[in-house]
Amino acid sequence: MSELRLATRRSPLALVQATLVQRRLHDLGVDSVLVALETRGDREADVSLDQLGAQGVFAVEVQRAVLNGEADVAVHSAKDLPSTTPDGLTLACVPERLDAADALIGRSLAGLGPGATVATGSARRRALLLERRPDLRVVGLRGNMATRFAAASRSDIDAVVVAAAAVDRLEQNQLIVERLDIEWFVPQVGQGALALEVRDDDDETAKVMAELNVPDALTAVLAERAFLEELGAGCSVPCGAHARMSDGRLSLSGVMLSVDGARSVRGVVTGEDPLALGRDLARELRDEKGGGALAGWQRPS
16 A cells, blocks of 8 residues: 555654554555644643643644544554544554553652652542542643653652653653552553554555554453543543453453542443443442542533
8 A cells, every 4th residue: 555644743752652653564564654743732731731621632633634634544642532533533453552550750659758749740640649648749740751751850859650651662661660550540541552543434544554453452442431431531630440351351440539639439340342341330430439529520411
């Protein structure tokens, strides 16, 4: 087929991720070129995700490039995707997923004394930290991974929370002091995974993407995204979900927290249908266990 155009954010990490996809395509004998774009989330790097509010601030421009025919494939960090796929696109591929855990750089959790300062731009990470350590001072932090790495060396910050997979992909593993337990520190939906979208009428490109797809990884991401879609949530409210395949059955764990971490509800479901599992777990936490009444949450209309 002709050269594929891969749309991606132009951040250093996003370009590394898109280049990985390029290499996999090259191994299949498929040529490709990167179409690097600036997203709203990149342009407004000094604004917190809570204030940006809308889902997809790191994805919409990349998706639009494919919908408009300026590119053939949208390459995303799966955690950056809106909870619903736009009309005209399909999630065609999730390659091999890396570690979904969050990690601390600077100091370990046990090494943080009372009142220590931890930086993160994520409402989920803030709430989970305060759930376990309400004594901590959690401050906002935006910017690319280099900015976050540098922040851990600042005199006013003791530790920074990052996605372990991002550090792994940038080959900076020596910076990780502690990988946080997924059973407690439930990851953001899609964390550690890449998500490749194509136009839903582009069968030829979808067939190529299928060669890169890891079915268990795609199934897990679909379950997590169904959980997020049912909640109607995005980056600005604290929740997380993580799915794993074992012996042909899917296990999905999830959490909803109040914005201050003082209250949380958790659950685990198992089954085979990823979309049904995601929706069921969201309803269980929101409706049966009272997650919809937690501070900072509003039931979707």
